[in-house]
Amino acid sequence: MEQTNQNKELLFALLAGVLYSVFGILHIAEGLSINTGIAEVLFISGDILGGACLVIIGTVFLYGSREMTKGVNAGVSFVYVGILLSLVFMAVYILTMGGNLLDSFIVPDDYEGWSAMENFRPGIYLGILPFMGILYWKNRFSLNEILVVREAA
């Protein structure tokens, strides 16, 4: 049972890690004026620092999967923190979009031809995966104490 859970976490960490890293790199590439050809369809902006943040989240997930494959049971911590970070960034992007939407009602002249989708970013839709993760593992990832097998020192 414990092993099955661990496999699920490992797969999740790998998938989330690769997705966040790839999208982060695409953001940076666009920011450096490298045409990826898929920026528009995936709502990728040329925001280099935002892209770097996605790469950091991806790295946290991948680091966790590396620890788990090495048999370090507490590697699950990285999945936990990766989920928290991706949810924080999802909230930041949603609030940014909401702020601009509200502003477009207050000063409509400044927003002629603007649509809310212009602020739609991968950080929002990528966040759905970690959101599902936190729902699935909500008991395991509580701030209460959990029992894990201590890894070799």
Add this chain to the structure above:
Amino acid sequence: MTKKITVALAGNPNVGKTSVFNAITGSRQHVGNWPGVTVERKMGKRTYKNIEMEIVDLPGTYSLTTYSLDEIIARDFLIEEKPDIVVQVIDATNLERNLYLSTQLMELGVKLVIALNMKDLALAKGNRIDEEKIQEFLDVPVIPTIASKGTGIESLLDAIIEEASKARTNDDPLSYDESTEGRVHELEMILKSDQYFAHYPSRWFSIKLLEGDENIIKKAQESEKYTPIREILRKTDADNFETKIADQRYSTIQAMLRQVCDINTCHLSGSDMVDRVVTNKLLGIPIFLALMWAAFELTFTFATPFMNMIDIFFGWLAGATAEVISTEWLASLVGDGIIAGIGSVLIFLPNILLLFFMLSLMEDSGYMARAAFIMDRVMGRIGLHGKSFIPLIMGFGCNVPAIMATRTIEDPRDRLITILVAPFISCGARLPVYVLLAGAFFGRDAGIVIFGLYALGILVAVLSAKLMRTTVLRGEDAPFIMELPDYRLPTLKGSFIHMWERAKIYLKKAGGIILIGVVGVWLLASIPAPGSGGIFGSEEIYGSTDSLVGALGHLIEPLVAPLGFDWRIAVALVFGIVAKEIVVGSMGVLYGAGEDEQNLSNILAAGAMTPLTGLGLMVFTLLYVPCFACIGVIKRETGSWKWTLFQLVYGTGLAWGFAFTLYQVGSRTGFLT
């Protein structure tokens, strides 16, 4: 006949040492000071089974180095006074950290008895501890106690008496790797050959020498055998040795814990899980930077609609006032002076509130303490202490409380350096200048420019710290010792209260010094310069070169002309010394934009200033003389006009140098012109 023994109570802070002391001594206590210092010394007496015990409560310490006064007191007492028994009180809910001190006490060769306190709390957390196994491993008596209820105290007293009657001690509790043992053995041989060292446990003394313990090295220097000792020490990197020894002690403790906690398992709390990642060597700093970026991004973007609401309201208010007041100069005073001035400050309230709210979330959740911890490595490299990090972070809100918060830094040099560099951390009052200029010249990249300015502030602060550390304020680095609180889910109410407490300072300034400042600017902008022949308060004079402020500006313009600044910027910067918030309001008056930020932004972008000058002005605002309140607190906290003046001259010199280089290089290369 009653036998007398001395018992020292040692332990980490907050492990229940005082409860054990009270439970043993009851009302027979005496409080004084340790010799030569103002640290409280508590002593008590207890006669038990015909043995009179004098109990000395040592200051709480995490280790027995000499990095803090408490550690020096505890260590000196153990070495010099040689108590018959040392009782170490251990917090059963935090064995790993507490046992680190045990290993050091054992190496010191004292007769040790362990009081395993708060075992009930450990059990409540589901952590079963096998104290008999700990006893077996460490070869010292381990007595479970719940000192707050008096449980286990008699068994503890029995163990003290039994241990005191034994002759031997075990001063070789841990074995290190071969190369370490080789060096320790070499030194031990030399120490044993000199009677001068007979007073000290030779193994412990050797390890301390290799760790580079200054106190111990000084003692060794007085020996005739110091030359061969120095030769061995010369071959050893003390910092690496100390880290290696600490790692090996912890490895041994962890190996033991695996066997004394629940069988092969250990509890990992949510806090531990988060800490594992956010304090990770590779990921800790990138995660911190990503979170800070998120905070600034949100500060700039989410606040915009609320800023526009305030802007529209003050625009309406100024217009309505102008219609009601018929006297030209009075309408100008109320509309262009008071309303425009207050409006220009309040418009940035949403940014300030958001930034403070996010800093409060980080503090209340317990993350900020971790940030200090992970930054200690970086801070150490640049000459600052990890504890300097929290005051510096507070500086993002306001430099005044940040400078006051340096009181938590024990080392006077570290504290002084932190005070001197704190004003380079960009406070909330400078944000309006960035928001205005970055918004006017850099459009959608404004967030990145502002982030860059904050980063520049940090960079200047750290490089200045390094410079001071290596020149005028040279000294030894102190280690980072700080209790990391458990993570808590911050409550909305708590974070709002913290945010409000800080925002209140900003609002009070808006209603006080800033109001006076903007009225002052209005007056100077309305009074005609001598010989100009204009009329007070007239539209022709207001903020023009014929006003008093115009004359003042022209007087100081040559000082800032090499930076690309004109007389209006010079005046705004002078008024900014009263409070940085006034810079934007003054520019509104001097550029004839009134209270309307958007109007001012449009005037600047339309050619009144180039993007290069705008960037230079932001950099200058970031680095030059801090505000009056900040200058006052620097003087109070350093207690010196010399250091206060040094900060002002150094900061302004840097600001001038940066802005000059930026403008001269930019205008010659066509960058942002």
